Ligand SMILES: Nc1ncnc2c1ncn2[C@@H]1O[C@H](COP(=O)(O)OP(=O)(O)O)[C@@H](O)[C@H]1O
């Protein structure tokens with residue numbers, strides 16, 4: 224008796240979470256011109272219209288560029304920070320580590336306002352660069368966490384062996400440490416990209432006028448009307464933000480398996 | 484190939500001194516072993532030679548060159564790590580060829596040298612495999628191949644055999660010695676296993692608590708320990724407190740409780756002086772049990788009762804009570820071992836004993 228209630232409850236929770244997503248995907252293929260039930264036929268017309276909507280394409284391009292740059296910068300900074308924290312006995316290591324992770328713990332709104340106020344104080348204006356900076360700060364902890372965890376498990380004697388054979392520290396890093404770290408670097412990069420790609424809170428605060436990312440574009444479109452294009456856009460977002468990490472995890476596993 | 488010399492080397496970690504002032508010469512082409520219990524500073528010493536640790540004080544030279552300020556990747560050393568440290572993402576061939584990349588060697592030469600060294604370690608056909616596809620013993624050989632293919636000036640090995648099981652360990656020991664003799668590379672070997680150390684070394688360095696206790700050829704160190712630490716650590720010894728009765732150029736006589744007066748040749752009692760306390764060292768395998776009614780011979784003799792018999796196949800270890808002393812004897816089994824409770828006669832030759840300065 225008790226168990227069946229829990230079971231029903233669990234199913235209800237999952238329905239509550241995933242039904243809206245399923246509905247969006249379903250409606251994105253609906254021929255009906257109001258983007259709502261009933262379903263009148265299967266069609267790709269909303270995807271085609273999406274493709275022809277300049278504002279959305281622009282937002283899409285902005286999001287991709289922003290996501291890619293965020294991923295690149297976060298990954299480089301994250302790997303360097305992890306190396307410093309794990310491989311070198313720098314003073315105040317724990318404090319630095321905490322500071323790097325903190326953005327995960329602070330509510331995003333607080334972080335967004337704080338960064339904005341800080342840059343106002345320095346009399347910087349909102350710009351794409353500020354937006355990028357915000358995203359880097361926000362995604363860095365994920366990269367650091369993933370890379371650090373892996374780095375701790377890579378024994379020092381691999382690097383020492385490489386150096387004893389004549390590689391200088393930089394060569395040892397690129398020849399040995401980085402390849403062994405690759406799965407984590409890759410995973411961190413994908414994390415950073417996806418988080419940046421579907422972030423809205425911080426982006427709303429930081430973005431300069433005239434620049435829209437996909438989430439802010441959807442947001443502003445929703446204020447006017449609920450266009451069926453949004454369903455199609457939603458479907459694409461779902462594929463990107465769910466599919467990319469899954470592919471990433473698969474590749475990382477493949478690499479890791481070859482090494483062990 | 485080069486000699487190595489440590490001059491007044493000290494290593495401190497914060498306020499803990501891991502290596503006290505140490506002087507050591509490692510002759511060109513020799514096989515030198517650092518032997519001592521865990522934590523005595525062997526690895527620390529080896530890592531200073533390698534350049535993985537900076538000595539707090541003192542000078543390290545390799546060949547004629549002072550290397551204190553030379554980073555490890557420019558020292559041209561071969562290092563074999565305890566866990567092999569083969570690069571898991573590279574094939575065996577690429578592992579072995581790794582050091583050659585940094586040495587201006589042509590592709591053809593790389594190919595030839597990798598083939599030769601894989602031949603030398605008797606694993607010619609594994610080049611295309613990955614380290615995780617090899618057994619522990621094979622990985623060990625590859626680690627050695629990778630270290631010697633670069634023709635290092637010095638080969639450093641930190642407990643390289645300790646991860647292998649007993650049988651394999653003895654084979655690898657012989658193999659390692661064969662390869663060292665064939666290549667003639669100056670080798671520094673670290674171990675806490677005395678049988679490895681005795682079997683392989685040209686020169687044995689016994690260490691304890693960050694200090695060198697004794698240096699010498701294995702047989703010398705074994706036969707003439709200079710401290711009770713060395714006597715106790717190498718093999719099994721009975722160490723008995725005695726009084727030194729007389730000492731002159733020809734010999735030294737000590738008075739041992741229950742054993743009576745034992746007179747040793749002078750070279751077996753270098754530090755003993757008349758009238759002072761001393762320690763008499765009798766090796767367990769130099770103490771022979773014979774039946775109580777055996778007629779006396781040229782050997783010293785004392786009567787005792789067998790307390791414990793530890794049967795070991797070809798040999799047997801006895802614990803024998805003599806008054807308030809318990810003596811250990813390690814004897815080959817002739818026909819029938821003695822039993823617990825038997826009264827026996829213990830025989831030993833004074834020249835097999837060593838007398839040490841007391842309280843040393
Ligand atoms: N990085 C370090 N920091 C502090 N103490 C150390 C460090 N490395 C080694 N020690 C200490 O130095 C002593 C000698 O260590 P080690 O050379 O590794 O001994 P062994 O190799 O003979 O077992 C040990 O007591 C060890 O705890």
Ligand SMILES: [Mg+2]
Pocket residue numbers: 522525526527
């Ligand atoms: Mg050690």
